[in-house]
Amino acid sequence: MLTFDPICAIATPPGAAGLAIIRLSGDSCFTIADTCFRGKTSIEEARSHTILYGAFWSGGQAIDQVTAFVYRAPHSYTGEDVVEFGCHGGTIVAHEVVQALIEAGARHAEPGEFTKRAFLNRKLDLTQAEAVGDIIHAVSTQGSHTAARQLMGGFTRRLAELREKLLELCGLLELELDFSQEDIELIDKTVLARRIHEAREYCLELASAHRSSEILRSGFSVGIVGYPNAGKSSLLNALLGKNRAIVSEIAGTTRDYIEETLQIGSMAVRIIDTAGFRASSDVIEVAGIQLAETLLEECHLILVLNDSAEGWEHSNPLVNSLRGKFLEARVECVQTKIDLLENTPEASKDAIFEGLHLSVKEERGIKELKHFIEREAQRAVQTVSDALINARQASLLTQAASSLAKAREAVQAGASNEFAAIDLREALKRIGEITGEVWNEEILNSVFAKFCIGK
Amino acid sequence: MLTFDPICAIATPPGAAGLAIIRLSGDSCFTIADTCFRGKTSIEEARSHTILYGAFWSGGQAIDQVTAFVYRAPHSYTGEDVVEFGCHGGTIVAHEVVQALIEAGARHAEPGEFTKRAFLNRKLDLTQAEAVGDIIHAVSTQGSHTAARQLMGGFTRRLAELREKLLELCGLLELELDFSQEDIELIDKTVLARRIHEAREYCLELASAHRSSEILRSGFSVGIVGYPNAGKSSLLNALLGKNRAIVSEIAGTTRDYIEETLQIGSMAVRIIDTAGFRASSDVIEVAGIQLAETLLEECHLILVLNDSAEGWEHSNPLVNSLRGKFLEARVECVQTKIDLLENTPEASKDAIFEGLHLSVKEERGIKELKHFIEREAQRAVQTVSDALINARQASLLTQAASSLAKAREAVQAGASNEFAAIDLREALKRIGEITGEVWNEEILNSVFAKFCIGK
Numbered sequence: 001m002l003t004f005d006p007i008c009a010i011a012t013p014p015g016a017a018g019l020a021i022i023r024l025s026g027d028s029c030f031t032i033a034d035t036c037f038r039g040k041t042s043i044e045e046a047r048s049h050t051i052l053y054g055a056f057w058s059g060g061q062a063i064d065q066v067t068a069f070v071y072r073a074p075h076s077y078t079g080e081d082v083v084e085f086g087c088h089g090g091t092i093v094a095h096e097v098v099q100a101l102i103e104a105g106a107r108h109a110e111p112g113e114f115t116k117r118a119f120l121n122r123k124l125d126l127t128q129a130e131a132v133g134d135i136i137h138a139v140s141t142q143g144s145h146t147a148a149r150q151l152m153g154g155f156t157r158r159l160a161e162l163r164e165k166l167l168e169l170c171g172l173l174e175l176e177l178d179f180s181q182e183d184i185e186l187i188d189k190t191v192l193a194r195r196i197h198e199a200r201e202y203c204l205e206l207a208s209a210h211r212s213s214e215i216l217r218s219g220f221s222v223g224i225v226g227y228p229n230a231g232k233s234s235l236l237n238a239l240l241g242k243n244r245a246i247v248s249e250i251a252g253t254t255r256d257y258i259e260e261t262l263q264i265g266s267m268a269v270r271i272i273d274t275a276g277f278r279a280s281s282d283v284i285e286v287a288g289i290q291l292a293e294t295l296l297e298e299c300h301l302i303l304v305l306n307d308s309a310e311g312w313e314h315s316n317p318l319v320n321s322l323r324g325k326f327l328e329a330r331v332e333c334v335q336t337k338i339d340l341l342e343n344t345p346e347a348s349k350d351a352i353f354e355g356l357h358l359s360v361k362e363e364r365g366i367k368e369l370k371h372f373i374e375r376e377a378q379r380a381v382q383t384v385s386d387a388l389i390n391a392r393q394a395s396l397l398t399q400a401a402s403s404l405a406k407a408r409e410a411v412q413a414g415a416s417n418e419f420a421a422i423d424l425r426e427a428l429k430r431i432g433e434i435t436g437e438v439w440n441e442e443i444l445n446s447v448f449a450k451f452c453i454g455k
Numbered sequence: 456m457l458t459f460d461p462i463c464a465i466a467t468p469p470g471a472a473g474l475a476i477i478r479l480s481g482d483s484c485f486t487i488a489d490t491c492f493r494g495k496t497s498i499e500e501a502r503s504h505t506i507l508y509g510a511f512w513s514g515g516q517a518i519d520q521v522t523a524f525v526y527r528a529p530h531s532y533t534g535e536d537v538v539e540f541g542c543h544g545g546t547i548v549a550h551e552v553v554q555a556l557i558e559a560g561a562r563h564a565e566p567g568e569f570t571k572r573a574f575l576n577r578k579l580d581l582t583q584a585e586a587v588g589d590i591i592h593a594v595s596t597q598g599s600h601t602a603a604r605q606l607m608g609g610f611t612r613r614l615a616e617l618r619e620k621l622l623e624l625c626g627l628l629e630l631e632l633d634f635s636q637e638d639i640e641l642i643d644k645t646v647l648a649r650r651i652h653e654a655r656e657y658c659l660e661l662a663s664a665h666r667s668s669e670i671l672r673s674g675f676s677v678g679i680v681g682y683p684n685a686g687k688s689s690l691l692n693a694l695l696g697k698n699r700a701i702v703s704e705i706a707g708t709t710r711d712y713i714e715e716t717l718q719i720g721s722m723a724v725r726i727i728d729t730a731g732f733r734a735s736s737d738v739i740e741v742a743g744i745q746l747a748e749t750l751l752e753e754c755h756l757i758l759v760l761n762d763s764a765e766g767w768e769h770s771n772p773l774v775n776s777l778r779g780k781f782l783e784a785r786v787e788c789v790q791t792k793i794d795l796l797e798n799t800p801e802a803s804k805d806a807i808f809e810g811l812h813l814s815v816k817e818e819r820g821i822k823e824l825k826h827f828i829e830r831e832a833q834r835a836v837q838t839v840s841d842a843l844i845n846a847r848q849a850s851l852l853t854q855a856a857s858s859l860a861k862a863r864e865a866v867q868a869g870a871s872n873e874f875a876a877i878d879l880r881e882a883l884k885r886i887g888e889i890t891g892e893v894w895n896e897e898i899l900n901s902v903f904a905k906f907c908i909g910k
Contacts, residue, residue, distance in 0.1 A: 010472075011473035011544075012468065012474050012475065012476070013470030013471065013472040013544060014470070015469070015470065016468065016591050016907060017465075017466060017468040017909055017910070018466040018467070018478070018907065018909040018910035019466040019467050019476050019478075020468075021474050021476065023473070023474075049505055049506040049507075049508075050505055050506065051504040051506065051524060051526070052504075061600060061604075062604075063603050064599075064603050065603075065606060067524075069506060069522075069524065071506070086476075088587060088591050089466075089468060089591050090590060090593055090599075091593070091594065092590075092593045092594070092595065092598075092599040093590055093593070093599055096596060096599070114473070135519060135543040135547075135548055136471050136472070136473070136543050136544050137471055138545055138546070138548070139546070139547070140547070141547055141551060143547075144519075144547040144548055144551070145516060145518055148516075148517060148518050148520075148548075149516075149517075151520060152510065152517060152520065452471060452473065454472055454474070455472070455473035455544075
């Protein structure tokens with residue numbers, strides 16, 4: 001195990017609560033901890049994975065009663081000697097503990113530095129480190145669970161299998177190269193090309209899971225649009241209702257839209273209420289068009305609310321225009337205020353009731369709409385279930401795929417084995433960068449800079 | 456040790472961070488924990504004060520990698536069997552862990568319920584429990600340190616000594632009563648009266664520490680007043696400057712004043728900027744007079760800013776009026792804008808420089824003003840140093856003091872010993888209520904209702 005200079009930080013969120021945890025890791029951290037801790041046993045003498053109880057001293061006085069959690073290298077989160085102090089929560093004490101540890105010789109940890117050390121000590125690979133960040137920032141249970149599977153090595157295993165297959169192919173190619181004088185063919189070139197192709201397809205499949213991963217990470221985005229008085233506000237309130245668990249209102253410079261996140265099933269759904277669509281004959285006028293379009297571009301589902309009392313085809317120009325503009329999203333019309341449909345001819349009614357329809361006033365159709373949204377959200381994430389592919393990983397997978405494409409072309413063109421072998425090695429390097437088998441400071445910084453301090 | 460039904464709650468503040476801790480305590484909590492935890496060792500088999508590492512399962516899947524901290528009764532915070540789970544911080548996982556434990560048989564803990572159990576199991580007395588709350592909500596290091604001394608038994612020991620003295624006097628009185636036929640005097644009545652008087656004085660001294668305790672608990676309040684353009688805003692900014700550590704702006708219905716808390720030395724100082732004082736001849740007009748007066752009533756120090764360029768006695772009517780109105784506070788005049796004093800006669804200048812004076816523009820006098828505030832704050836809290844006397848304790852101490860006064864009167868009047876003994880017993884009962892030696896549900900509820908959940 002590598003051991004670095006001692007670092008410390010508060011590992012729990014700020015605020016008044018029963019407990020705060022301060023983490024200390026690195027070289028001589030037991031000595032540092034003992035200068036502040038007075039208990040029956042010293043931390044230096046304590047066995048690994050034991051809990052001591054005592055007073056935490058700073059500036060000649062006991063500032064709190066604390067528990068000290070002792071982990072001896074390599075059996076700790078970072079792989080180094082680690083002490084965690086549990087003190088009473090609140091603004092003051094936890095900061096004093098950190099300050100005292102710094103005075104005793106530790107320095108304040110940088111964002112993600114504990115996890116970075118865990119990586120350097122091979123306690124986890126980069127995909128697992130990234131999963132830690134995804135669990136902490138998860139907005140849905142499904143996103144959190146997927147990240148947990150990744151943390152427990154789901155993605156690591158997939159990549160290890162892929163790597164093994166490519167290494168085997170590489171090995172065969174290079175072995176053949178050794179016997180090139182004798183013209184021995186160790187592997188059928190058609191089989192070789194097929195296996196490289198399969199590996200490439202697998203890389204692309206994983207890379208394409210990036211989109212659904214983002215949905216798990218940030219939520220499934222539903223845009224609500226419609227002409228004025230289509231019932232947007234009341235639908236928004238009905239959807240949020242008692243489910244207003246996680247609510248965030250974007251307080252931007254323009255207050256032209258509202259975004260709220262709610263849990264539907266195991267998914268986080270971001271409802272984006274855009275204002276400003278106005279009908280003028282068959283042309284669609286969009287007030288603040290740029291903002292609205294930017295918002296809708298992020299949406300996976302766009303619901304166009306149509307006031308059914310105005311005629312059930314009243315919003316069709318808007319629906320068609322949006323379908324033409326946002327090809328990636330599903331655009332659906334929702335008939336609102338169906339309680340007002342008394343005088344509508346039966347034929348029209350049938351058409352209305354075929355699609356999505358609701359009455360907020362009579363509480364009809366809300367549950368059905370939620371089911372529809374949940375079904376759409378689930379469909380959008382039905383790909384990889386044990387990894388949250390992020391942009392970094394997707395980009396590396398795509399790069400690996402193009403190297404594999406080149407390798408296959410070389411094989412099919414009957415070129416010398418060494419060309420294909422170079423491309424395969426290139427692909428292996430990219431895959432190694434995903435897990436961190438191949439790394440440099442730049443790669444690590446890009447991964448850990450996003451972490452919070454204390455992790 | 457008493458054991459109650461199993462309860463659980465998140466013990467760390469909400470928010471995204473490295474760690475969250477979920478506490479589980481009570482009957483069969485190891486069995487409950489084991490239904491969710493999968494590690495090398497089961498929690499049931501683990502020794503006390505050890506740390507296990509494993510996966511936390513819920514709904515048929517592993518939702519996170521966790522550490523389990525195992526404490527066996529009576530060696531735990533509550534005195535019961537306790538398991539604390541450390542999981543990754545964030546909104547989702549910690550709540551899922553609590554949910555899973557509830558499904559496995561625990562119930563959600565009420566505010567302060569863990570500490571209440573600690574009290575019922577005699578792990579700490581009520582003054583120590585109250586100290587826990589004070590540490591968590593401390594706004595200054597000095598307040599936090601005083602609460603820590605109370606947690607470690609400072610106040611408990613004081614009360615135990617007092618109790619012992621009163622018990623001794625009680626014993627003598629009651630012994631004499633047994634020999635009343637023989638007319639034996641075991642204790643000199645003058646000595647007895649003096650000792651009761653001393654005890655009473657001690658109770659009142661402790662009770663009077665309530666005011667300084669409140670300063671340690673909530674901060675030393677400084678009101679800044681002055682006629683318009685006296686330089687209040689710029690002074691406020693200069694005071695807060697880089698010390699803007701803990702900043703809170705009261706977002707009330709009236710935004711007529713600003714309150715900010717800053718640390719000066721080891722004290723928390725609340726700076727209250729009241730608007731609305733206007734000079735009109737020698738009468739003081741107070742705009743929104745009721746609000747301003749309510750605010751200033753809370754203040755321990757009132758600084759009247761006087762624009763020295765307007766004449767150094769310009770604000771005297773305001774100073775005098777405030778001194779007449781707020782007798783508890785110290786009211787001081789501060790000469791501002793002293794950089795503009797060029798044309799002032801020397802005699803006036805001398806008078807100005809005798810008192811508090813400053814120039815925000817030239818950064819003169821700010822440090823001195825801070826020292827002055829700190830000195831005043833320290834003077835206000837120079838009483839009891841190992842207890843934060845709260846309203847409940849002060850009230851009980853005052854009640855005990857009046858019982859002791861009655862006891863002394865009875866002794867001095869030469870009444871039968873039994874009267875003084877009854878009063879002494881009454882005083883002992885009140886002191887017992889402070890520590891919780893005497894308690895009922897009502898007392899406990901009043902103490903623990905103020906706690907946060909998870910403590």
